[in-house]
Amino acid sequence: MTRVLLIGAAFVLTAVLVVVPLVYIFVQALSAGWGAYVANILDPGTLHAIWLTTLVAVIVVPVTVAFGIAAAWLLSKFTFPGRGLLITLIELPFSISPIIAGICYLLLYGRQGYLGGWLAQNDITILFALPGIVMVTMFVTTPFVVREVLPLMQAQGSDQEQAAVTLGAGGWQVFRRVTLPNIRWALLYGAVLTTARAVGEFGGVAVVSGSIRGKTNTLPLQVELLFNDLNVVGAFAAATVLTLIALVVLVAKTVLERRAGRH
Amino acid sequence: MKLSAIKAAVAALVLAATPALAQDKLLNVSYDISRELFEALNPVFAEAWKAKSGNDVTIEQSHAGSSKQARSILEGLPADVVTFNQETDVNMLAKGGMVAENWREAFPNGASPWYSAPAFLVREGNPKNIQNWSDLAREDVQVVFPNPKTSGNGRYTYLAAYAFGLRENNGDHEATQEFVRKIMANVPVFDTGGRAATQTFVERNIGDVLVTFEAETRQIAAQYADRGLVPITPPVSLFSAFPVAVVEENTEKNGTTELATEYLNWLYSPEAQRIVAEGGNRTANEEVTAEFADKFPQVELLTVEDVFGGWDKIESEHLASGGILDQVFTNQ
Amino acid sequence: MSPASAPAVRARAVLPGFRLTLGTTVLYLSIIVLIPIIALVLTGAGIGPGRLWAIITAPRTLASLRITITAAAIATVINAVYGLLMAWVLVRYRFPGRRLLDALMDIPFALPTAVAGLSLTALYSANGWFGAVLEPLGLQIVYTLGGIVLAMSFTSIPFVVRAVQPVLEELDPALEQAAASLGSRGFTTFRRVVFPAIMPAWLGGVTTSFARSLGEFGAVVFIAGNLPFKTEIASLLAYIRLEEYDYEGAAAIALVLMVLALVLLFVSNMVQLRAARYGAVTA
Numbered sequence: 001m002t003r004v005l006l007i008g009a010a011f012v013l014t015a016v017l018v019v020v021p022l023v024y025i026f027v028q029a030l031s032a033g034w035g036a037y038v039a040n041i042l043d044p045g046t047l048h049a050i051w052l053t054t055l056v057a058v059i060v061v062p063v064t065v066a067f068g069i070a071a072a073w074l075l076s077k078f079t080f081p082g083r084g085l086l087i088t089l090i091e092l093p094f095s096i097s098p099i100i101a102g103i104c105y106l107l108l109y110g111r112q113g114y115l116g117g118w119l120a121q122n123d124i125t126i127l128f129a130l131p132g133i134v135m136v137t138m139f140v141t142t143p144f145v146v147r148e149v150l151p152l153m154q155a156q157g158s159d160q161e162q163a164a165v166t167l168g169a170g171g172w173q174v175f176r177r178v179t180l181p182n183i184r185w186a187l188l189y190g191a192v193l194t195t196a197r198a199v200g201e202f203g204g205v206a207v208v209s210g211s212i213r214g215k216t217n218t219l220p221l222q223v224e225l226l227f228n229d230l231n232v233v234g235a236f237a238a239a240t241v242l243t244l245i246a247l248v249v250l251v252a253k254t255v256l257e258r259r260a261g262r263h
Numbered sequence: 264m265k266l267s268a269i270k271a272a273v274a275a276l277v278l279a280a281t282p283a284l285a286q287d288k289l290l291n292v293s294y295d296i297s298r299e300l301f302e303a304l305n306p307v308f309a310e311a312w313k314a315k316s317g318n319d320v321t322i323e324q325s326h327a328g329s330s331k332q333a334r335s336i337l338e339g340l341p342a343d344v345v346t347f348n349q350e351t352d353v354n355m356l357a358k359g360g361m362v363a364e365n366w367r368e369a370f371p372n373g374a375s376p377w378y379s380a381p382a383f384l385v386r387e388g389n390p391k392n393i394q395n396w397s398d399l400a401r402e403d404v405q406v407v408f409p410n411p412k413t414s415g416n417g418r419y420t421y422l423a424a425y426a427f428g429l430r431e432n433n434g435d436h437e438a439t440q441e442f443v444r445k446i447m448a449n450v451p452v453f454d455t456g457g458r459a460a461t462q463t464f465v466e467r468n469i470g471d472v473l474v475t476f477e478a479e480t481r482q483i484a485a486q487y488a489d490r491g492l493v494p495i496t497p498p499v500s501l502f503s504a505f506p507v508a509v510v511e512e513n514t515e516k517n518g519t520t521e522l523a524t525e526y527l528n529w530l531y532s533p534e535a536q537r538i539v540a541e542g543g544n545r546t547a548n549e550e551v552t553a554e555f556a557d558k559f560p561q562v563e564l565l566t567v568e569d570v571f572g573g574w575d576k577i578e579s580e581h582l583a584s585g586g587i588l589d590q591v592f593t594n595q
Numbered sequence: 596m597s598p599a600s601a602p603a604v605r606a607r608a609v610l611p612g613f614r615l616t617l618g619t620t621v622l623y624l625s626i627i628v629l630i631p632i633i634a635l636v637l638t639g640a641g642i643g644p645g646r647l648w649a650i651i652t653a654p655r656t657l658a659s660l661r662i663t664i665t666a667a668a669i670a671t672v673i674n675a676v677y678g679l680l681m682a683w684v685l686v687r688y689r690f691p692g693r694r695l696l697d698a699l700m701d702i703p704f705a706l707p708t709a710v711a712g713l714s715l716t717a718l719y720s721a722n723g724w725f726g727a728v729l730e731p732l733g734l735q736i737v738y739t740l741g742g743i744v745l746a747m748s749f750t751s752i753p754f755v756v757r758a759v760q761p762v763l764e765e766l767d768p769a770l771e772q773a774a775a776s777l778g779s780r781g782f783t784t785f786r787r788v789v790f791p792a793i794m795p796a797w798l799g800g801v802t803t804s805f806a807r808s809l810g811e812f813g814a815v816v817f818i819a820g821n822l823p824f825k826t827e828i829a830s831l832l833a834y835i836r837l838e839e840y841d842y843e844g845a846a847a848i849a850l851v852l853m854v855l856a857l858v859l860l861f862v863s864n865m866v867q868l869r870a871a872r873y874g875a876v877t878a
Contacts, residue, residue: 002781003688010684010696013677017749018702021714024724028717067623074616088860089624092632095806095856095863097830098813100849103837104631107638107846110338114634120339128340138627161610171611193704200707202813203830207837210340212290213324220709220813227713227817228458229298230465230486236717239710246705253705254698331838412839452822455838467738467820468721 025243029236040237048214049222050241053199055130056218060137060198065191068145073179075146076153077161094143101139102207105132128210133218136204141197145190152186153179185260192256196249200242287312287320287522292342294329294415294505295456296479300542301346307538308529312522320522328456329415336361342510343523346530348476349415350567350574351582353506366508369524375504376530377544380564381408381416381423382477382500384464384484387491391471395497396427399472400445407470409460410453411588417453417460420474421588422577423501426570430499444591465490476503477559478543502564505544635853638846650847658824659832660851666740666828667808670747675801677748678755682793685756686763703752711749712817719745719818738820743828746814751804758800762793795866802863806856 030037040046071090075083093101107113109126119126126132160182164174180187202220209216217225219242226235293301305322312320325332325340333352336342337359345362347353353374356362367373385393391404399406409417424446428439454460457475461483464473473480480494507527514520529535536548540555552559571577581587639647650656685697703711719726719736729736736742766789774784790797812830819826829852836844 006680006684007688007690010681011692014681014696014699017677017752018699020724021711021718021749022702022706024718025710025714028714063623067619070616070619070623073612074620077610078613078617080613080617086620086624088857089628091860092853092856093628095803095810095860097810097833097852097856099830099834100635100810100852101631103833103845103849104635106338106837107842108631108634112338114637116339125339125341127338128335135627138623139631142624142628158610165610171615174611196705200705200709200813202707202709203834207834210335211325211327212340213326215290215323220707223707223709223713228456228462230458230462230483232717235713239713242707242710246702246707246710249705250698250701253701254694328838330840334838334840410835410839412841413835451825452820454821455835463820469738469820 022243025236025239029233029240031236032233036233037237037240040231040234041241043234045214045217046219046222046226046234046238046241049217049219049238052130052133052217053219056134056137057195057198059134060141061191061194064138064141064194064198065145065187067142068149068190069187071146072149072153072183073175075150077158090143090146093139093141094147098136098140098201098204099207101136101204105136105139105204105208127208128212128216130216132208133205133216136208137198137201140201140204141194144194144197145187148186148190148193149183152183156182185256189253189256189260192249192252196246199245287316287318287519288323288517289320289343289519289522289526290323290325290341291344291346291526292325292332292336292340292510293346294332294348295326295409295458296416296461296476296482297346297348298324298326298458299482300478300539300544303538303542304530304535307534308526311529311532311534312525315525322526326456326458328409328413328417330355330418331413331455336510341513341517343514343517343519344507344509344527346505346507346527347415348503348505349418350504350506351418351578352415353508354574354578356508356510361510361512362508363511367506369509370507370527371531372547373504374506374508376507376527377505377536377539377546379476379478379503379505379544380496380500380562381420381474381503382480383495383497384473384475384480385493385495386471387493389493389495393472394495396424396446396499397431399424399449399474400442401449404449404472405451405470406446406449406472406474407452407460407464408450408474409457410455411592413455414457414460416457416475416479418582419476419501419503421447422567422571422581423565425581425587426501426565427497427499429570430565440587440591444593447591448593465492476543477545481543481558496560496562499563499565501570502566632853635846635849638842639850642843642847646843647847647850650844651851655823655827656829656832656848659827659829659848662740662743662825662827663809663829666743666747667805667811669744670751670808671801671805673744673748674751674755674804675797678752678800678804679759679797681756682759682763686760700753700756703749708750708811708813709817712746712814715746715749715814716742716818737818738822738826740826742818742820743815743826746818747808747811750811750814751807754804754807755797755800758796758803759793762796763789766792799863799866802859802866806859806863809852809855809859 075087106127108115109119109132110116111120160178161174164178200220205218206221209218209221211217211221211225219238223235223238226238291301301324308322309320312318329347329349329352333355336356345353345356353362353366357364357366363369383393393404398404408420411417411421421443424443425439428442432438451469452463454463457479460475461473461479463469465483465487477496484492484494507530509520509523509527511520514523533548533551536546536551540546540551545559546552567574567577681700685693716737717723719742721727721730726737736745770788771784774788779787810830815828816831819828821827821831829848833845833848836848
């Protein structure tokens with residue numbers, strides 16, 4: 001009896017809290033018909049936003065993965081003073097509002113910020129352009145790979161690597177032959193989470209993008225822009241693209257979890 | 264192994280992003296509610312430019328509260344031209360060395376190709392019978408307009424209410440400030456841009472009256488025809504100039520000074536002015552004004568110079584930190 | 596405290612890569628995280644304590660902080676219960692659709708918050724599916740505190756479930772069977788035997804959920820209505836101050852939120868440390 005009741009509650013609550021909001025995105029996007037939907041997706045501004053968001057993810061994910069591996073190696077294989085500080089810095093972006101990240105970037109890289117004069121003199125553009133968007137996205141995605149890989153590397157210890165080194169293997173060899181096979185699923189998992197977060201970033205990018213239509217508008221910003229254009233159906237159409245990406249991420253995540261579980 | 268596939272994918276993406284031809288490009292940073300206006304104007308200009316120079320031109324757009332936009336440009340947003348709704352915001356750029364000091368003389372009519380005035384948009388049938396500024400101070404009226412600190416639109420509304428108050432109270436500043444304070448206290452939310460305020464009024468159903476530029480009241484009433492919203496231009500309002508300027512600091516770097524100047528000059532052409540008037544804005548072009556005469560009621564438009572003695576005085580007396588705006592903006 | 600001082604490194608053996616990984620990590624963290632945060636702290640320090648205090652204790656700032664914390668707390672309570680229920684159902688019962696239900700728990704993480712905000716707003720507004728039912732009953736969600744709570748609950752759904760699930764899976768059913776054989780009834784067993792074991796993990800998830808809710812922006816701004824003193828959250832106020840060119844105001848509020856995040860991070864680490872110790876004892 002309790003069992004049925006609890007399972008029933010789980011289904012009903014999840015339907016109300018999660019499933020209906022998800023379905024509603026498609027209902028709204030298609031409320032003006034398929035023709036209007038396709039036209040909204042093919043709007044040049046929306047297409048460009050899709051492209052820009054893809055580009056940001058393509059840059060951010062590999063960098064964050066490389067950083068995640070380096071940081072996890074460092075934190076799991078060595079003890080050194082300042083280790084706790086590094087962990088705090090890695091964790092902080094997770095619980096900080098992305099708006100704050102944006103404010104930090106404005107105060108630092110804005111023309112009137114601490115580095116603004118120097119950047120202008122050297123003709124380096126960061127804010128209101130791709131570099132700023134990429135860097136803020138990196139800020140918010142900093143913890144994701146480390147979070148997945150570090151616990152695993154710590155749990156597995158360093159015995160295998162040490163044995164390999166003793167047998168004369170070089171650093172890269174050890175990493176590629178010994179460590180990587182052990183962490184690859186966690187690594188991919190972290191990369192998938194990073195992708196999801198990078199694609200969806202809104203608050204931080206809103207501060208540093210300058211919202212130039214068809215240029216520095218990422219897909220989430222495009223959703224807001226269309227909403228403010230009083231084009232609600234268009235906003236939902238753009239939102240379906242993000243939702244589909246989220247669903248792909250979800251499938252990838254589930255598959256990876258099974259794989260990781262087997263290993 | 265998979266690296267080559269990734270490389271190929273990246274190459275394909277990069278190719279897709281590279282425009283087929285080198286194009287002339289201009290970034291127009293504008294106020295919040297001019298989205299639809301410039302969407303209508305830009306393609307027509309592109310044709311005119313193509314006919315004249317043989318080049319294709321892309322005009323990029325960025326819209327937000329006018330003052331927010333000015334600050335973004337000071338922080339590095341690479342605007343070639345600004346089309347603002349307030350002189351103070353262009354002045355801010357002039358002070359920052361981005362725009363020439365004498366920008367008002369660079370184009371006709373004090374560099375303002377069209378103008379408008381704060382007006383009202385009320386609910387179907389005007390249930391609260393809102394006709395004039397004095398109605399906004401009534402206790403039973405909820406007013407929506409954008410934040411005067413971030414939006415030129417909101418600042419014009421503040422100034423128009425102040426100008427009306429001065430006239431009603433025979434120049435008594437204290438009574439006027441009390442009047443404006445009452446209006447400000449009737450505002451439940453100050454959005455940062457004009458369009459967000461429209462959203463609040465139309466989509467969120469907050470407030471009895473939206474105060475925004477006459478152009479926006481017309482456009483929104485037309486777009487939401489089924490809602491029966493009524494645009495009302497009060498008998499007295501404030502002449503709101505929409506100044507334009509070339510951001511020379513950036514155009515010199517981008518090599519776009521000539522194109523930028525041409526673009527802004529074109530806004531004064533009869534062709535452009537007609538589009539502007541269709542968008543609900545008033546123009547100084549006599550021919551176009553005559554064509555659209557029935558669309559714009561004759562109302563008295565006070566000017567910033569006559570009422571306040573110019574923008575410098577407004578900045579020092581009203582807008583400066585701790586100034587009159589801060590004193591009446593008690594719920595900020 | 597120079598992390599690079601080699602003698603202090605107790606390299607567990609001869610493993611290579613210390614310099615390379617330290618260099619990479621420090622470089623990335625400096626450029627992406629540390630230096631921007633230092634810029635914020637410097638700006639905050641430049642304001643001066645008196646002015647900083649005045650900004651933080653201004654009625655509108657305090658109201659926004661109160662609203663943020665209240666909404667986050669309610670959202671966290673909702674997720675604490677819902678997350679526990681979901682973890683229990685997903686781990687302890689086998690039924691058709693379980694895998695799907697499990698996968699759905701990650702939707703709020705994968706879905707961009709702005710999209711969630713857009714959808715929830717439409718859904719609960721007067722002409723949306725849920726709003727059409729609720730508003731005639733006098734229950735308005737959008738543009739009220741309820742809307743903020745809803746948005747925060749949605750975006751932090753995964754944290755409690757995912758924290759409790761693995762611990763519950765590890766828990767030895769023999770304990771419960773023993774309790775049951777001693778005559779303990781279902782809920783008593785849960786309260787006396789199961790809950791103490793999963794509590795540290797549950798608390799960890801609750802803390803994370805709370806921290807995430809405090810920082811939520813994208814989903815909230817769509818649905819909150821953003822009325823000062825009523826439905827304006829702190830991170831939105833910081834954003835508004837920025838747009839007003841009031842950098843001091845923006846920096847001060849951002850600093851408060853960051854300190855809050857640091858404190859929660861500290862608490863969460865303490866809880867997790869306890870959880871780890873607890874795990875070690877039961878194993």
